[in-house]
Amino acid sequence: MxxxxxxxxxxxxxxxxxxxxxxxxxxxxxxxxxxxxxxxxxxxxxxxxxxxxxxxxxxxxxxxxxxxxxxxxxxxxxxxxxxxxxxxxxxxxxxxxxxxxxxxxxxxxxxxxxxxxxLYMVSQSRRYDARLHAYRQLIADRIGGSLGILNSDFYIGAHFGGFRDEMPSPLVLDMAIHTFDAARYLSGADPIAVYCEEFNPSWSWYKGDASATAIFEMTGGLRYTYRGSWCSEGAGTSWEGDWRAVGPHGTAVWDGEHAPSADVVLEAAGFHSKTEKVSSEIAPDYIGGIAGSLRDFIHALKTGETPMGECHDNIKSLQMVFGAMESARTGQRVRLD
Ligand SMILES: NC(=O)c1ccc[n+]([C@@H]2O[C@H](COP(=O)([O-])OP(=O)(O)OC[C@H]3O[C@@H](n4cnc5c(N)ncnc54)[C@H](O)[C@@H]3O)[C@@H](O)[C@H]2O)c1
Structure with a gap:
């Protein structure tokens, strides 16, 4: 029924x-x-x-x-x-x-x-993306489980109108939550501390700061850096961001659009190690976006399993958002653990 x-x-x-x-x-x-x-x-x-x-x-x-x-x-x-x-x-x-x-x-x-x-689950819909899923798998299988470096860039000139134009921190509060959450999903690491600067370029059409740069210390020694802007016209990144993940066995990149790929170390000898290019497998039948999160939620209600975005987990991504905002406000590095 x-x-x-x-x-x-x-x-x-x-x-x-x-x-x-x-x-x-x-x-x-x-x-x-x-x-x-x-x-x-x-x-x-x-x-x-x-x-x-x-x-x-x-x-x-x-x-x-x-x-x-x-x-x-x-x-x-x-x-x-x-x-x-x-x-x-x-x-x-x-x-x-x-x-x-x-x-x-x-x-x-x-x-x-x-x-x-x-159950209270947050629909963090951009987690439900076959390419993000493939990127996570590529990192885990080929780069080495524990990343040391993770970078993401997000540059989109978005003319929304409405509440985003008026709210404080429109980028960090309304959008970066997706990217921060993806960083946790890709790395399996949780936040320990953040230093962030939020700012609003002179031409910005937003009332609140629509640009930000942040450095997160994550568990396992990972440093995750975020650069982004909502008021960057031209040469935009995808809505998923542009990523670089570096681990013990190489580097995996994803432009947020096409299939992710990696340079994997074959032989560590000489000035540059010998690497091979590896591409990822994208599941053709993956159900993404809000259709994916709804399915996950219903499955959880039926089985009692814990879905992605369950509130105890999702609050850690939100903590990255509010920690970044606090750091920007105070000019201090903020502990999150
Ligand atoms: N996952 C995504 O990719 C994605 C994309 C867009 C928006 N969102 C999120 O969806 C939410 C809604 O965004 P939107 O763009 O539809 O906003 P919106 O302003 O278009 O619509 C919000 C609606 O909520 C109603 N509302 C406000 N307070 C209410 C209350 N107390 N009780 C009942 N109704 C109330 C308003 O009257 C309005 O109709 C936001 O949290 C936004 O961040 C997520």
Whole structure:
């Protein structure tokens, strides 16, 4: 029998989630809530969900439709209230990134998951990417498990309009979470400390700092460096970033677009070691993006397995975000462990 989903948030991403839920054969979308009730009603109508509950009151919606789970696609500032309300009412939650607008709120959400005994997973959708998965495999199989160096560049000139133009730290809080999370996923390492500078170039069309450079000390001695900008016109990187991973047996690179590859040491002799180029295998049937995270979440609800993005794990990626912001604010290296 299909599981009943209640969706909260009917903005751009909420509508993408509406389609995602409707297209999943294990799910029935039974309700849609937004503080703008008309937006929820219109979004439901567009998907021809004539019998779905719509409105602006989450608690009422939960009481009415008794969902098997809630999907939170509201703005970051609302994630805590929506998630805690749903968990307290006994509904597992699949929420959009970033988990919360502060570490304090995020800890409250993790505590609410523990108190209710219900799963709270963050849909860190860019983890669900066949190429990222292949890159991780290539690093583990050919470069050596423990990386020493990991670099990523993210340069995109994005003219969004809306909340990102007004919020503080739009790059680090709204986007770098994906890249930081990918760094944890690729390396298997967790953050220990960060030094970061956030800045806003003179021509930036953002109110908050839209560029950043950060150095993370990670477990196992790894240094992960991040450089990025939302207001960099031209010669853009991909949305996944441009990566270099260096380990004991060589270097693996990925431009965030094409298949990742590696130069693997064959013979360590002479001035330059002899290396061979190795390409990666990309799984053709991999289900990516929010369709992938939804499948992972449903599988976890059915089996009790811990999915990627489970709140106790995802909060470590969020910690990289808030640690970087604190470092930028104070000018100090910030410990994260
Ligand atoms: N994974 C991705 O690649 C990706 C891409 C885009 C957005 N997102 C995330 O999705 C979330 C939503 O982004 P968006 O672009 O759809 O924003 P948006 O501003 O277009 O929509 C947000 C909606 O939430 C509603 N809302 C706000 N507070 C609410 C509350 N307390 N209760 C109910 N509804 C409330 C608003 O009325 C609005 O309709 C954000 O967390 C964003 O970071 C993720």
């Amino acid at each position: 299909a599981m009943k989903a209640l969706l909260v948030g009917a903005g751009g991403m909420g509508r993408a989630w509406g389609r995602n839920l409707v297209e999943n054969e294990d799910v029935e979308l039974v309700g849609w809530v937004d503080i703008n009730a008309a937006a929820a009603a219109e979004a439901a109508e567009q998907l021809r969900l004539s019998s779905a509950f719509t409105g602006d009151d989450l608690s009422k919606a939960i009481a009415e439709v008794k969902p098997d789970f809630v999907v939170d696609v509201t703005i970051p500032e609302a994630h805590r209230d929506v998630t805690v309300t749903a968990l307290k009412a006994g509904a597992p939650v699949l929420g959009e990134k970033p988990m919360a607008a502060s570490m304090e709120q995020a800890r409250e959400m993790v505590a609410a998951s523990e108190a209710s005994g219900k």
